[in-house]
Amino acid sequence: MNLKKGILLIISLLFIIGGFLTYNYHSKIYKANTIKEGDLFIPTSSEFSDVENLVRPFLKRVKPFIWVAHKKNYPNTIKPGKYKITKGMSNNDLVNLLRSGKQTPVKLSFNNQDTFEKLAGRISQQIEADSISLLNSFNDASFIEENGFSKNTALGMYIPNTYEFYWNTSADSFRKKMLNEYDSFWNNTRLKKAKTLNLSKNEVITLASIVQKETASVGERPVVAGLYLNRLRDKWPLQADPTIIFALKRNLGEDTIIKRVLKKDLDINSPYNTYKNRGLPPGPIAMPDISSIDAVLNATKHNYYYMCASVTNIGTHEFAKTLSQHNKNAFKYQVWLNKQGVNR
Incomplete structure (x- = not known):
């Protein structure tokens, strides 16, 4: 009788130990272990020790993660990138994600x-x-x-x-x-429009950069583009102040602040001086956005050849068909600048 009790006791203990080991094994692999969500960035050429340090802030327990990672041979298959960590991930889920290389763009x-x-x-x-x-x-x-x-x-x-x-x-x-x-x-539609204007892709972008620097008003850009296209067509110099500012900054430094173009600035010796040189400058003076590029390709057709910053609607321009009208607009603007104390 005592022998039977002893055997039953041993069997019971083995079941308990086995159950404990099974639970512990299962917990290491499948129990939730990430305590917060966030982005994990693994640099190129990282070693497992690097990943361990990077992932540590996300984990409740680090050792089980290391154990699972080694069991799955992750230290030999590390893939760099950005990975989205969610709260409540198991070590199995986490290692599988990192092994897969399924990054979050x-x-x-x-x-x-x-x-x-x-x-x-x-x-x-x-x-x-x-x-x-x-x-x-x-x-x-x-x-x-x-x-x-x-x-x-x-x-x-x-x-x-x-x-x-x-x-x-x-x-x-x-x-x-x-x-x-x-x-x-540069799809077929845009290419056809550029061809109609007799401009190459580079020339469209160069003109678009001038349009963008000339006005921050997206709605006004097609009108400004149309004005410059009129001048190009009739072989007039563009006389674009933004190109003068670009040329000056090349000489004086990119951080130079220029709020007002002076008469003496128009004599600067530069291929970007569109007062001295006819046609477009050698390249863009800025990085034009899509609205500026499309403004050139879809420019407004009109008879304007002159423009001057408006003093009644700040941020836009007064357009003119004749030099006499432009001179009146320019005089108003010069007076306004003087009152504002803008000397440079």
């Missing part, structure tokens, strides 16, 4: 980046690639030439918008996608 956006230096800085804040590698990629002379650009027009390849990228996108991969987006942007 980032919404990358840029506009008004007037130089490659500014663009590289803006992009490096949103993906893994650093600003130096991006800048080197942007300035790659072979790439620029192979794709129909020059040093002066290359900025026009980057169409301001919001795009989806994987966080660990390299500089060259970013550039490649931007070229694809540029090609997609």
Whole structure:
């Protein structure tokens, strides 16, 4: 009788131990272990120790995660990127996500980046690639030439918008996608409109950059574009103040603040001086957004040849068909500037 009791006791203990081990094993793998949601960024070339430190703030218990990760051979299959962590994930769910490489794309956006230096800085804040590698990629002379650009027009390849990228996108991969987006942007409809204007893609973007710098009013841009197209058609100099400001900043520094173009500025020796030089400058003076590009392609047809900033509707312009009318508008504006104390 005592022997039977002993055997039953041993069997019971084995069941209890077995149950405990099974529960412990199951808990390590399937029990919820993430305590908050957020984005986990795993840099390229990370080792498992790096991932362990990065994921630690999301975990209630770190050791079970490490155990599951090793069981699933994750340390040998680390994939960089941005991963969305949700609260209540098990170690099994988490390791499977990281092993799969199923990243959450980032919404990358840029506009008004007037130089490659500014663009590289803006992009490096949103993906893994650093600003130096991006800048080197942007300035790659072979790439620029192979794709129909020059040093002066290359900025026009980057169409301001919001795009989806994987966080660990390299500089060259970013550039490649931007070229694809540029090609997609220039669909048959836009190409036909450019041809009707007798302008190349680079010329449209160059003119659009002047239109954008001339007016912040999106509704006014087609009118401004039409005015410049009238001047180009009739072989008049554009006489666009934004090109003078661009030329001055090239000499004085990008951070120079110029609120007023002076008469002496019009003598600056630069291919971007559209008072001295007829036609379009060598390339864009800014990064035009889509509204400015489409304003050129869909410019308003009219007989305006002159414009001057309005003193009654700030942010817009007074348009004129004749020089005499323009001179009246310009006089009002000069008086207004003097009253405002704007000397430069």
